[in-house]
Amino acid sequence: MVLxxxxxxxxxVGLTYGYNYGEDIAQYNPxxxxxxxxxxISAIHR
Known part of the structure; x- marks a missing residue:
């Protein structure tokens, strides 16, 4: 989805848990x- x-x-927005095909979502630079x-949730309420 990031791509x-x-x-x-x-x-x-990337989440580091869940169904990421075993890859680190941060490598896609969301x-x-x-x-x-x-x-x-805390971030969107700022």
Missing amino acids: AAKAANIDS QWCFNTFPEF
Whole structure:
């Protein structure tokens, strides 16, 4: 999804857990990357 977002020139969010095909999502350089869902929620409430 990060690569699709980049191709469409839109921002992306990566989560370091879940179904990432065993790869580190950070290697795709999403605009934001979070280790937990609460971190993500906290960030969007700032």
